[in-house]
Amino acid sequence: MTRTVLNGPDDNSRLGGLLRRLAGTASTNIGFPAAVDIDYRKLAPFLGHLLNNAGDPDIDPIHPHHTKEFEREVLAFFANLFRAPEPWAGYVTSGGSESNLAALQLARSRYPDGIVVHSTAAHYSIPKAAHLLGLSTIVVNAQPNGEIDYDELACHAELHRRRPIIVVANIGTTLTEAVDDVIYIQDLLADVGVHDRYLHSDAALSGIPLALTDDPPGFDLTHGADSICISGHKFLGTPMPCGVLIARHHNTDHLPNAVPAYIGSPDTTITGSRNGFASLMLWLVLHELGRPGLRERAQYGQELAQYAHQRLQDIGWPSWRHPHALTVVLRTPPASVLSRWPLPSMDGRSHIVCMPGVSHSQVDQLAAALAEKGKQMSRPSELDRSTHPACATRVGIP
Ligand SMILES: Cc1ncc(COP(=O)(O)O)c(C=O)c1O
Known part of the structure; x- marks a missing residue:
């Protein structure tokens, strides 16, 4: 009898070992x-089915094994939470990283010669996305507390004001959860004469809890962001990585949005085939908790x-x-x-x-x-969280 690699004699002990490691380190x-x-285990029966949300979330594919009706409700929830004006667009992604890539692709489709400006505290997916899209970048220092250095941002923006500027604001940096001020950034860009601009709020970490806080800082689409992303496996704890992108709608007819006859839904996302479980999990948690x-x-x-x-x-x-x-x-x-x-x-x-x-x-x-x-140990020293002096007063542009 031939055995496949996945049916070896010690498979059970290997899987048991993995479970013990996961439980033991939790x-x-x-x-x-x-x-x-x-607890997402009530969705376990769906593991017996392929769930592929291939193509655009608004248009069901030919195959019945998808969860797009749930995905659309998830997107509507987030569009509402992040106060996206109609018409808006978006989809459930494989995570904050793909959402960032999709956001910068939207920015590039509007401004093909745009320059991406992000801080040194930005997540590594941002420079990677810019590189993949062939966009040039300017990296602005973060203050010691993790927030972008607004004065340095304004200097760079002024220097390049004739080019479209694509700013990525951190709404919860990976290491300190610092939040950049989107309203202030928009004002700075306007003050220095940047007419063509796009602002993406990378809210992978903090977007949901912040939006639900009394008196949250300004970072959503009504505050001036053009797009916003979250991770699903962070605050919502989905057991598989996933994310959401919500963006102002703009014309993407010039992008390769063909409708592959084989799928029957326009190819408007980065990946094509997409995880239908992710939409189902997000729907479940949003539906149950509200x-x-x-x-x-x-x-x-x-x-x-x-x-x-x-x-x-x-x-x-x-x-x-x-x-x-x-x-x-x-x-x-x-x-x-x-x-x-x-x-x-x-x-x-x-x-x-x-x-x-x-x-x-x-x-x-x-x-x-x-x-x-x-x-x-000897008496610990103070941990430096001081604010960059140049930013303390948030002065305007000379
Ligand atoms: C600020 C920020 N952006 C993006 C990401 C990437 O998110 P994901 O892990 O969902 O791809 C992270 C993840 O740590 C993050 O902290």
């Missing part, structure tokens, strides 16, 4: 932003982050957080702590992300591990 995996409070349930979860995360910050202060471990953030930035723990608590770390700073499902007890356990180490 309680200390609080450095990466994935909510763990939502805005009130999501808002409650956002508040929980913010309060837990406040608690974590306080716990770290209490033990003398340098830390800080932005208002509204679920992220707490802390001085990088020693390797012996990191080996159990895998926290993303750069330049002496690490972070935890207090996503829904993370518990006070997990925070307490990390604090206890740090307190133990702290006793063995």
Whole structure:
């Protein structure tokens, strides 16, 4: 009898080992932003079917194995949450990274000679997308707190004001959850005479909780963004990566939007074949929780982050957080702590992300591990969160 590789004698033990690793590391995996409070297993029966949302979300494909009717409801929810004026467009993507690529493709379709401007704190998918699309980029310094340096941005914009400028604003940077001020950026660009401009809000990390916060900073489409993206596996904790892009509608007839006869739906997305489970999962969580349930979860995360910050202060471990953030930035723990608590770390700073499902007890356990180490170390120095002096007053352009 021939055996395939996937039917080997130790398959079960390998799969069991993987499950044990995932379960065994879950309680200390609080450095990466994935909510763990939502059980998607009621969708397990659908695993018996291929769900492929190939093509444009508005037009069903010929094959019946898709979830586009659910996808359209998901998109309508986000268009509403991010106050997209009619007409708007968008689709469920494979993640924030693809959403960023699709957003920059839209920007390029409007401004083929546009220059992408992003900060040093932008996610790595932004320079990659610009490179793939052949767009030139200007990288502006981020302030120490993670926000873009507005004065430097304005200087570059003024220098290139005759070219279209495509700004990517961070709505929650990956490392500190800093939020760039979209309204202020639009004003700066107008002040220096940039007429042709496109602004993409990369809200992969913080878009949902921020939009549900009282008095959120301006970052949505009514505030002046042209497009906005979120990740589905972060605040919504879907067990597979996915994302959403919502954008102002504009004419894309000049793009290769052919309707492949074989699929029957226009090829308007980056990937073509798309994950129908992602739309179903997003629909489920939005449907079950609604805005009130999501808002409650956002508040929980913010309060837990406040608690974590306080716990770290209490033990003398340098830390800080932005208002509204679920992220707490802390001085990088020693390797012996990191080996159990895998926290993303750069330049002496690490972070935890207090996503829904993370518990006070997990925070307490990390604090206890740090307190133990702290006793063995000299008094920790302050963690630098100072604001770039040039930006302190947010002066206009000379
Ligand atoms: C600010 C920001 N943008 C984009 C992404 C990429 O999102 P995804 O992992 O969904 O591709 C991330 C992920 O960490 C992020 O933090």
